[in-house]
Amino acid sequence: MKLPLLEWNDVYLIGVEELDFEHKDLFNRLNELHEELARHDDTARIDNCLGEIYARVLAHFALEEKFMQETNSPNYEEHKSEHDEFLEVLVDIVEEFHNNSGLGSGTGLEDQLRHWIIDHIQTRDQELSLGKM
Numbered sequence: 001m002k003l004p005l006l007e008w009n010d011v012y013l014i015g016v017e018e019l020d021f022e023h024k025d026l027f028n029r030l031n032e033l034h035e036e037l038a039r040h041d042d043t044a045r046i047d048n049c050l051g052e053i054y055a056r057v058l059a060h061f062a063l064e065e066k067f068m069q070e071t072n073s074p075n076y077e078e079h080k081s082e083h084d085e086f087l088e089v090l091v092d093i094v095e096e097f098h099n100n101s102g103l104g105s106g107t108g109l110e111d112q113l114r115h116w117i118i119d120h121i122q123t124r125d126q127e128l129s130l131g132k133m
């Protein structure tokens, strides 16, 4: 059993229940991908994980953006553009996976996902705690 890619820590909580729930869920989904990549033997399962991550990230960003608008959160435009950039990165990752039918060791990809999610939750998403539901 490999170590998880991401370990949840309550310092990541922003105090908005639905959003915290989804952040934890994203951690779990990325850890699942990490395990599938380590197993390295089932392209269809890796593909499923990627599809699931993309769908959940998309839904999560939509919920967060709705929340920001409803609570007049600061820095809406900047926050949304970080989301949009990340979605482009995710699309590239999925396309590359389909074109090469594999991600190699996946290490670069995992580092990218891990850093992005942790940085984003600790900076932009923390601003959301100012306008709790």
Ligand SMILES: [Fe+2]
Binding pocket: 064, 079, 083, 120, 124, 125
């Ligand atoms: Fe966000």
Ligand SMILES: [Fe+2]
Binding pocket: 019, 023, 060, 064, 121, 125
């Ligand atoms: Fe978020």
